[in-house]
Amino acid sequence: KAGVTQTPRYLIKTRGQQVTLSCSPISGHRSVSWYQQTPGQGLQFLFEYFSETQRNKGNFPGRFSGRQFSNSRSEMNVSTLELGDSALYLCASSWGTGEKKNIQYFGAGTRLSVL
């Protein structure tokens, strides 16, 4: 079974640009969550989508947005990039059964560098 796939793996952008990251969850998983990981802040929750609906949102500015498609694939978009947006962006999917329900399986991440 294929794992969570994130593309691209690496991105270099300049301030003011926008970026779109993609995440394909494990087949059958309907929930996709996004996290920003930085050395100083650790993993911070961005948002979670389930069946194309955003169910939860973290404390990030409106420049960060996302969506989920009918096949559960998800994208996140960051507009007007700032230097502080440089981070590893991780996507995680879930929707198991029994006690493994809601265990999140993480992708390899997209490393974004903003210059």
Added chain:
Amino acid sequence: ELKVEQNPLFLSMQEGKNYTIYCNYSTTSDRLYWYRQDPGKSLESLFVLLSNGAVKQEGRLMASLDTKARLSTLHITAAVHDLSATYFCAAGSLPGGYQKVTFGIGTKLQVIP
């Protein structure tokens, strides 16, 4: 708002020794996760703990949960170099009926031969 604190943040230990990583969370949570992250890699699920008194073991790692104290521990027995990684705990909360997972900042473990 749920907050998750881990300690220590850094841990350097010799092979063969035992140690415990602590994870405190601030409000009621219905599940507690432990993850491992190797340098440059993504997160790997280790354990999920669902109820008070739950204990899970895998190899040299054992995790436990005390919901009354809002505390989970990850105990390392007879550490080996392969256990060197960053370990995260995460607590699940149910705002609006849907789960939101909050992570601790991680404990970087270095096992010295």
